[in-house]
Amino acid sequence: MIRTIRALAVVLALGPVAAQSQTPAALPPGVFAAERDVALASAGAYTLDEQHTAVIVRVSHIGYSQSVFRFDRARGSLTWDPAAIETSKLSASVEAASITTNVKGFAEELAGENFLKSKTFPEATFVSTSFKPVDRTRGRVEGQFTLMGKTRPVTFDVELGGAGKxxxxxxxxxxxxxxxxxxxxxxxxxxxxxxxxxxxDTEFERNQ
Known part of the structure; x- marks a missing residue:
């Protein structure tokens, strides 16, 4: 009987602690978590958040593996309407000289005249021509991609990360x-x- 009472006392004592540990930490005032609902990003003009943008390029290393390069400086604007996604428009650019790699000294070579020729062609750009929703969280954005002065049609398969306040x-x-x-x-x-x-991977914030 004494053992049962002691066990019950331990359970009651730990109960609030266990419940507290399962409660998610509150976000700072004015910060709102995203949800998988495009409607939470209301219609308007948006600007790309460079601090929350990653542009990754995967290139075959002469068949042995995939070399991964990153571009650190990007800009962009989005005209967005969740009620008429097909009318949305996107324009974005990446600074060619902002390429990085973990191979020492190779980023400078990639930005140079043997590869991206970043002094002559400082930016790669993408301008959308159509938005085509697939379902509530996926779609395709078709557009014109320009690199080193040459422009070709390119289609991005796009998936919603999240939207919110x-x-x-x-x-x-x-x-x-x-x-x-x-x-x-x-x-x-x-x-x-x-x-x-x-x-x-990127985020856009509404201008007003």
Whole structure:
């Protein structure tokens, strides 16, 4: 009987602690978590949040593996309407010289005249021509992609990350987008024989 009473006392004592540990930490005032609902990003003009953007390029290392490069500086604008997604418009650019790699000294070579020629062509750009929803969280964005002065049509497969009130109540939308380009279409060296994959994770915040 005594053992039973002691066990019950331990359970009662630990109960509030256990319940407290399962309660998620509260967000700071004015910060709102995202949800998987595009309607939470209301219609309007949005600007790309460079601090929450990753532009990743996956390139075949002459067939042995996939080399991963990142571009650190990007800009963009989005005209968005969740009630008429097909009318939305996107324009974005990436600074070619902002490429990074974990191979010492290689980023400078990639930005140079043998590869991206960033002094002559400082930016790669994408301008949408159509938004095509697939379902409530996925779609395709078709557009014109320009690299080293050459422009070709490219389609990004886009998936919603989340949408919501963001910071300070300003609507925000986050997406993951993937496209593939042919290096020969843009005049890259013959060393690049396989298609190059572009992966983008980014957030847009409404201007007002």
């Amino acid at each position: 963001g910071f300070g109540g300003k609507p925000r939308i986050g997406v993951h987008a993937v496209a593939t380009i042919s290096p020969q279409d843009y005049g890259l060296p013959a060393l690049f024989t396989d298609p190059i994959q572009i992966q983008i």
